[in-house]
Amino acid sequence: MKLETLQKKSKDEFKEKGFPTKKHENWLYWTPDTDHETLEKSYYEKSDTITESEVVVIKNGSLQSKPTIAGLSITNDITQCSNESLQFNLESSSLSYLNSACSNEVITIRCSAEIKEPLTILITSDHSEESVTVNSKINIIVEENCTLTTSLYHQKQGSDTTLTNTSFELICKDNTNVNVNHIFKDNASKAFFNAIIHMNENSNCNHITYVANALLTRHDTNVTFYKEKATLNLKGVSVLAGEEQFYNHLTINHESKNCFCKQHFKTILDDKAIAEFSGLVYVAKGSHEVDSQQMNQILLFSDAARALSRPQLKIDADDVQCAHGSTIGQLNPEEVHYIKSRGLTESEAKALLTYGFAEEIIEEITDEKLKSELVIDIKDVVSKIKS
Amino acid sequence: MFEIKDLKASIEEKDILNGISLTIKPGEIHAIMGPNGSGKSTLAKVISGHPDFEDPEGDIQLDGKDILDLEPDQRANEGVFLAFQYPVDIPGVNNSEFLRMAYNAKQKYNNKPEIDPFDFDSLIKEKLTVLNMKEAFLSRPVNHGFSGGEKKRNEILQMLMLDPRVVVLDETDSGLDIDSLKQVSDAINHFKSENKMILIITHYQRLLNHIVPDIVHIMAEGKIIKSGDKSLALTLEDQGYDVFKEDKS
Known part of the structure; x- marks a missing residue:
């Protein structure tokens, strides 16, 4: 597909759908009403040359530098996208069409080997333009029998009025092992993230997100299981304080039988922060022996914080195991007392327990360098919780 | 000296402690x-x-300092x-890290420098030996996934590491098998010294076969109704509590 074709088709789709409004079930609690103009004003700065670096750098919507690794192809040539990606019918949010319409590069990473070292991808912007949106579009395709671990750092520098609208598409082909981590932190502006994940036969994927110190983050994740024996662990931790907001929407489509999907999200809320979780698991007719487990857990530190949790199941098949649940609560005073009785102060006790709450997810990150960074970061973040 | 004077406490307007008084001198074990x-x-x-x-009423003093x-x-x-x-679980924090934090909190409180990590490592290994515990225990999250017996032994490990003046053992023997009970008892006897004060709360005489108390108190309805030497525990096991309740009346 040519870039112009993609942009035109996406623009047409977006025109038909329009910006999300509160009439859309997935946009009940927050809509970008005041951001229409900014979202349509795209900022793109083409890199003069793609240089060699240790990590992949995507700056202002353009591939700026990349490493040379045997078995990995990293390009901004849209013709390198396979027919399996860029599937319009899977886009769950109209903002993802807007991303496709506005993106000037489709960055494709194709893995055709067993890559042992984690691949770091830095998605950033550093311009000083006011009230514009940086659109980044990234596709990762893991070929049959291949392995990849990658960590994507979603960063933003420059003006606080700049929005980011990022689309991420992951194709796990047959017999693949894939670990993907997304880190959204230190962002004083609004960030929109649209993820599409394709699971094929015997593919195994761990997909973890971490959100902290981010003003407003909206995630729309759409997963489809096409073939049997695929396993996906979709997990995340978010720590919100002040007036930060995180809207996390999942749609899991089980189109094939005998697949496993675990969704486990943990959120820590303080001050006037808001977190919304909406997770729909759909098991299509004939998709027997599906095991899909969903859990959303929220730790509240403030009476003024708000948590909205909507786990949903839609099952059209027999012989499936599906469960969903949600917990919202505070730290157990018995646990706080136990730690205090060992000489630690109240705030130290709360920080320890809060870290313990999140650790279950952090522990599953296979990129050891990232895990170490996040352990330090989350300990620092939770130690600042005031309530 | 550890002194409790006319201690009263209630919860949701229900009186639980109705004037407890007891004094534990350095080197003594009370049950x-x-x-x-x-x-x-x-x-x-x-x-x-x-x-x-x-808002409990009364006094609790350690070496003359009111701690209530x-x-x-x-x-x-x-x-x-x-x-x-019932020790609580702290997932995500390993035992060694937690103990080091607790140890250093005490050091800081007493205006002492933090312990050198190598010295801490040596110290904790020494204490593990007392309890016949494996080093792998240290890398596990505090009490998370521990058996009942492991949790109780972990409490004693914490006690050995933090080296307190006053120890209250609240039914430490419950959930322990015979071998674990002996190991825990040996560790408490190892800890006992002339400046330590130990208060054992238990239902069973069997713990007191391993850790011999200087004084045994019988408590009923929020009060100490009788105190005596270690033979009191044997009498109690033989005759039950009713005899003492009747004495009180």
Whole structure:
């Protein structure tokens, strides 16, 4: 597909759908009403040359530098996208069409080997333009029998009025092992993230997100299981304080039988922060022996914080195991007392327990360098919780 | 000296402790026995500063210093240690890290420098040996996934590491098999010294076969109704609590 074709088709789709409004079930609690103009004003700065670096750098919507690794192809040539990606019918949010319409590069990473070292991808912007949106579009395709671990750092520098609208598409082909981590932190502006994940036969994927110190983050994740024996662990931790907001929407489509999907999200809320979780698991007719487990857990530190949790199941098949649940609560005073009785102060006790709450997810990150960074970061973040 | 004077505590307007007084001199081991609901565990909680009991009346003094108004962490750093009947899990924090934090909190409270990590490592390994525990225990999250016996041994490990002046053991023997009971008892006897004060709360004489108390108290309805030497525990096991309740009346 040519870039112009993609942009035109996406623009047409977006025109038909329009910006999300509160009439859309997935946009009940927050809509970008005041951001229409900014979202349509795209900022793109083409890199003069793609240089060699240790990590992949995507700056202002353009591939700026990349490493040379045997078995990995990293390009901004849209013709390198396979027919399996860029599937319009899977886009769950109209903002993802807007991303496709506005993106000037489709960055494709194709893995055709067993890559042992984690691949770091830095998605950033550093311009000083006011009230514009940086659109980044990234596709990762893991070929049959291949392995990849990658960590994507979603960063933003420059003006606080700049929005980011990022689309991420992951194709796990047959017999693949894939670990993907997304880190959204230190962002004083609004960030929109649209993820599409394709699971094929015997593919195994761990997909973890971490959100902290981010003003407003909206995630729309759409997963489809096409073939049997695929396993996906979709997990995340978010720590919100002040007036930060995180809207996390999942749609899991089980189109094939005998697949496993675990969704486990943990959120820590303080001050006037808001977190919304909406997770729909759909098991299509004939998709027997599906095991899909969903859990959303929220730790509240403030009476003024708000948590909205909507786990949903839609099952059209027999012989499936599906469960969903949600917990919202505070730290157990018995646990706080136990730690205090060992000489630690109240705030130290709360920080320890809060870290313990999140650790279950952090522990599953296979990129050891990232895990170490996040352990330090989350300990620092939770130690600042005031309530 | 550890002194409790006319201690009263209630919860939701229900009186639980109705004037407990006892004095433990350095080097002494006291045991408190009593039927269910007599207030034994409440006494342990009030000593530790549990938030459920906000305004207990009376005095608790350690070496003449009133600790009843102190926060639980301050009491701990003054040298009071409660081995919990039901130790809580702290997922995500390994035992060694937690103990180091607790150890250094006490050092800081007493205006002492933090312990050198290598010295801490040597110290904790020495204490593990006392309890016949494996080093792998240290890398596990605090009490998370532990068996009942492991949790109780972990409490004793914490006690050995933090080296408190006053120890309250709240039914430490419950959930322990015969071998674990002996190991835990040996560790407590190892810890015992002429400047330590130990208060054992138990239902069973069997623990007192391993750790011999100087004084045994019988508690009922939030009060100590009788005190005596170690033979009192044997009498109690033989005759039950009713005899003593009748004596009181």
